[in-house]
Amino acid sequence: MNKEKRKRILSAIALCTASASLLVTTSCGKPGGKKKSKIAVITKNKDVSFWEDVKNGAEAAGKELGFDILYTAATGDNDFSSQVSAINDAIDEKVDAIIIAPNGRTELNEALQKAEAADIKIININSRVEDYKGSIPLVSSSDYDGGSVAARYAADGVLLSSTIRTAMQQKGNNDFTKIAELGRGAVAIIPHTATTADNRVKGFKESTRTEVERQLKEDDVDIASFNVSAETLNAMFDRFFVVGEKCAKPEDARAEAEKILAAKDCNVKCFFTTNTNTTLGVCEAIEAAGKQDEIYVIGFNADEKELAFLKNNVLDGTVVQNPYNMGYVGVRFAKKAINGENVPLTLDTGVTWVDQNNMNEEYIQLLLHPENY
Amino acid sequence: MAKDKNNASYQSRAYTFGAILLAVVVLSNMALVAFLSRTNRDISQKTSKSMSAVNRMNSELLTINGNVLRIVARVSNDTTGIADDTRLAFSNIYNAMSDFEEIDGKSDDVLRRYNAAKAVIKAYEQRLDEFSKEFKKAEGDTGDGLSAFGGSYKNLYVQDIYPLQVTASEMLEATIDIVNKDTAERSAGIVRVFILVETLMFLFLVIGEIAIMLIAKMAKKARIDLEEREKSLREVDAKLKSTRQKASDLALTNILTGMKNRYALDEEISGRLESDRFNIAVFDMDNFRSINDTYGYDFGDEYLIAVADRLKNEFGASAEIYNITGNEFCFVFNKEISESQAMGIVQNIHAVMCSPYNVLNLTVQLPTSGSVYHYLPGDCLNVNSLLVKLDTALRNAKLNGGNMINTVVDI
DSSP states (O other), rough: OHHHHHHHHHHHHHHHHHHHHHHHHHHOOOOOOOOEEEEEEEEEBOOOOOHHHHHHHHHHHHHHHHHHHHEEEOOOOTTTHHHHHHHEEEEEEEETTEEEOOOOSEEEEEEEHHHHHOOOOOESSSSOOSOSSSOOOOOEOOOOHHHHHHHHHHHHIIIIIIIIHHHHHHHHHTTTHHHHHHHHHEEEOOOOTTTHHHEEEEEEHHHHHHHHHHHHHTOOOOGGSSSHHHHHHHHHTTTEEOOOBBBBHHOOOHHHHHHHSSTOOOOOOOEEEEEEHHHHHHHHHHHHHOOOOEEEEEEEEEOHHHHHHTTTTTTTEEEEOOOOHHHHHHHHHHHHHHHOOOOOOOEEEEOEEEETTTSEEEEEHHHHHHGOO | HHHHHHHHHHHHHHHHHHHHHHHHHHHHHHHHHHHHHHHHHHHHHHHHHHHHHHHHHHHHHHHHHHHHHHTTTOOOHHHHHHHHHHHHHHHHHHHHHHHHHHOOOOOOOHHHHHHHHHHHHHHHHHHHHHHHHHHHHHHHHHHHSHHHHTTHHHHHIIIIIIHHHHHHHHHHHHHHHHHHHHHHHHHHHHHHHHHHHHHHHHHHHHHHHHHHHHHHHHHHHHHHHHHHHHHHHHHHHHHHHHHHHHHHHTTTTTTOOOOBOHHHHHHHHHGGGTTTOOEEEEEEETTHHHHHHOHHHHHHHHHHHHHEEEEEEEHTTTTTEEETTTTTTEEETTTTSSSHHHHHHHHHHHHHSOEEETTTEEEEEEEEEEEEEEEETTTTTSSSHHHHHHHHHHHHHHHSSSEEEEEOOOO
């Protein structure tokens, strides 16, 4: 009896050992649990759809790459103090990276340095902080290029074919004063209040001049051959532009546009605006004045209202950035930085001209409605 | 015997069950491992195919970008060669795209990023096409394509072309990243399923083991129970037997004297009547009733006990003694005792029974009569007729005055 019992116990132990060893050998190499990293995304303005797109892009990348996105938006383009507190919150939350579209050139530096000291990677989107110790990768589209693209695509229809060019051809090919007269005050610019407006205006002005020069040259009018000084030439081109007051709200922009249109010597053939609110204000003014066929309106960005104006022919073209990609690539860069990979110092998400001709193209639809892809 | 067999079958069944269980676990493990490795191979093949397709697209994009740069930076004047090279690069990209699209099982995230990349690549190609047309037109007009763009050709590259290329590359990289992530997730999922199944199997095995042990334990317990029951049954049986023995003993014994009674006599010699010859005698005290009447039944009983004890002591060795009625004793002499010896012993019995007895401080003495029979085989049909013969002889002795021994004579 005793022997039998021992035999039974032995066999039971053998079975247990065999099964346990099977389990151990086969369950080797399972992945260790990894905690989910957090990335803070801080943008400029919670009321502007542009930043909603940034948020959507960041969240899509967060989902794809396995990050929790902590999104904060400031209350407006100059509200750096809530961004500073958002940075401090992010430090407290022990995020791995902060992606920020800075409201201010240097005001955030201290907080960002503190974050970097806490081993948090910093990525700038839209614009870069200045005078910062160390380099911060930037994902943005250039404001200068935005203005420039607007000028390049618009110039043909706005400045030359319809007005100057025709006049020049009638008049003969080298009348400097005629160009100056026809061009004077032909382009009205209504900028918005943020710093980004300056470079957009600069890009727009410079490229407009380049385009005018290039197209005149096609008609064998070489401005360089005019017998005038560079200063005089610069002054002439300067007088092409009527630059309005910086406006924050659509109603301000509308009032400003109406003021310009009401001027006694108004020669405006074209409006250029530098953000959504100024674009909407100007479009409202043009529509109210019934001048959508006479005046060419170049806008910036493309929210639903702007697209409606584009479809109604009030808005003739607009410059679209890629905010979704800014957020998306921002998070991808943050991941690279967190993993210690090489991060490009800049990535240009591009600016794209959108008008009625191309707005149904796939790529443009991707830009306008990234959430549908 | 039966219990051992039962027990053994219990145990062997448990061991068979254990063996089957182990076989099932081992086989399912092998199947699972095979399935796992096949699925993993499948996934890694798809992943490497996807990666190679996307990498091809990306490297062709870089080639194209290089070509564009060569024109924009005026590194090369071989615009036709560069245009051909670019066309080839795009056709390679489209080949890679159809390769990529053929691979099934892509997640929504992968498709989403890939479609974005595809849209950007198409826009890029379209933009380059427009650029190249304008370039050719300008070249046809002036013989110098780039200078026809004035200073704006750089803007054209920086603003219209380059961002599309980097965006496309970034989207392709994102596609690869998601493919890799999906692969890792799927592998992890497989491992999770694997561990789950393994755990279930382990539990199954453990439960099986426990079941085997329980069965073995139950078998053991059942065996012990059975043994105990059999033991108690045996005890009950023994008790019953002894009770029955006692009952039968009682039936064949005179309670007062402890001697065998008439039934015992019947049982023991009825089988001998046909075949044996033996000597048999009966005695009883004459007028025993007077003792009972004079001294009471208790006294009579004590007297009988005393007589019986003496008879047992004196003659127990030479004869089997039966107390067949109240004061009547029957002696069946042993086989080796001859007729003449028997006659001698009969005289002695008579003497013992007639001798005085001290009972309860009283000395009593009663005359005794007896009859003796030298039995020959076949004399009687049954014990009853034998006893009738003896009793008739005894009664004759008593009728003739008593205190004598009469011999049964067959007439």
